[in-house]
Amino acid sequence: MPPKGYTSLSVNVSPKELEAVNELAHDRGFDITSDYVRHLIEEDAKAHGKAVKFAVKRGGYRERKAFTRRTSGAAAQEEADDDALWDESFANSQDFLEEMSKKVRAQHAAGLTEDFDPDTDPSFQ
Secondary structure (H helix, E strand, O other): OOOOOOOOOOOOOOOOHHHHHHHHHHHHOOOOHHHHHHHEEEHEEEEEEEOOOOOHHHHOOOOOOOOOOOOOHHHHHHHHHHHHHHHHHHHHHHHHHHHHHHHHHHHHHHOOOOOOOOOOOHOOO
């Protein structure tokens, strides 16, 4: 299940086709097949003069690593483990972010904050 604010894009393939795509992704240096698919879409868009860039927060769009070859079963398990870790991290951060938001709003309401403009702040010049 995608994190809040995201949706899934799926393609129906046979198990044999999935295995072939996973192998191709790994042959091209991608550990995660969905990263390979995102890369293909971005490259195709660029080739046609379009700008498509994925802002993936969960699991992330990871740059390809050195070319490696793994068995499809091991890669699928690793991808599932990775997704579970990111899902857990994302879910656990929501309480923290909500708590921080409450604190900052309270500080702002109490007049303890000041305006910030990076365009005029001398430390950013």
